[in-house]
Amino acid sequence: MSKRDLNYEYCDQLIRDFEDVVEQPIVSKSSVYYTGVDLGTACVVLAVLDENYKPVAGAYRYADVVRDGMVVDYIGAIKVVRELKQELEVKLDAELIYGAAAIPPGTDILDSGAVKNVVQAAGFELTNLLDEPTAANKVLGIQNGAVVDIGGGTTGISILKNGEVVYIADEPTGGTHFSLVVSGAYGMSFKEAELYKREPRNHKELLPVLKPVVEKISSIINQHIKNHDVKEIYLVGGTCCLTGIEDIIEKNTGIFTHKPQNPMFVTPLGIAFSCTQESID
Known part of the structure; x- marks a missing residue:
């Protein structure tokens, strides 16, 4: 088995473990908990790791508080994060103190303050703020290649x-x-379309309908990687849950494209891995 295959297996196993603890948290009385807060355009996800950085709990909620990677409903975002935090604290019978968050790449001047304020106002001590694809790579462990994070509003x-x-x-x-x-x-x-596209049973029927948009995403990828020697593309983000999206992107870029199991959870787990006990200003 190659190193690349080992990375895939590690990533997919980690996501399976996280899916399990979303359903059934592990109450282990850890000395500290690290939380990743992913404020997505369509979905807000909290991922909780124990003192050994193992997944112990998680929760998510579809919410319309972010558009095109920017917080547009500040009060609503605080409310969702705070409620998910409190829900997990009850399940773990512990306080979640430390949190990390992420923003779309290149938006730090515009939106880092808003994301930081949301996480802090929800009751966390913010310990890290990084860009989303970099966070995802904490899980993927890529040395060379392109991480493509396709979210609700942006790629x-x-x-x-x-x-x-x-x-x-x-x-x-x-x-x-x-x-x-x-x-x-x-x-x-x-709203109906949002719900319809989330159902995996509809994906085979939807793929031809959505192919032009996937091809547009492929052209965006091509535009940004053309001056770099990229031999592998790794897909993350909730939009990548569309069955078959990886095949269209691989065909249009001519580059091997890998999609982990449940790409929606890669970034929040990576954010949690970036969490420490040192607050940032």
Whole structure:
């Protein structure tokens, strides 16, 4: 088994473990808990690790508090994070003190303050704030390649060489655009389209309908990797849950494309791995 295959297996096993503790938290009385807060466009996810950085609990909620990677409902975002935090504290019978968060690449000047304030106002001591694809790579463990984080509003790209991020970009195209296309094609409301596309049983039928948007995402990836020697693409983010998206991207980029099991949970777990006990200002 190659090192690459070992990385895939580690990543997928970690996500399976996290899915298990979302359903059934591990109450272990850890000396400290590390929480990753992922404020997504479509979904807010909290991932909790114990003192050994093992998944022990998690929760998520679909919410419309972020658009195109930017916090648009500040009070609503605080409320969702605080409620998820309190829900997990009850399940773990422990206080969650330390939290880390992430933002789309290149948006630190515009939105890092808002994300920081949301996490702190929800009751966490913020210990780290990093870009989303870099957070995802804490789980993926990539040395060379491109991490493509396709969220609700944007597609974030990080290119890594020798384990270091050498290029980041963020472009407005993502799951929101999927929902708009589904809404138009099926005569549904936007909300109905959001729910319809989340059902895996609808993906085979939806893939041809959404193919033009996936091809647009592929062209964005091509544009940003053209000056870099990228031989592998790794997909993360909730929008990548669409069955078959990886095949279209691989065909349009000509580059091997890997999608982990449940790509929605890669980034929040990576954020949690970045959490420490040292608060940032």
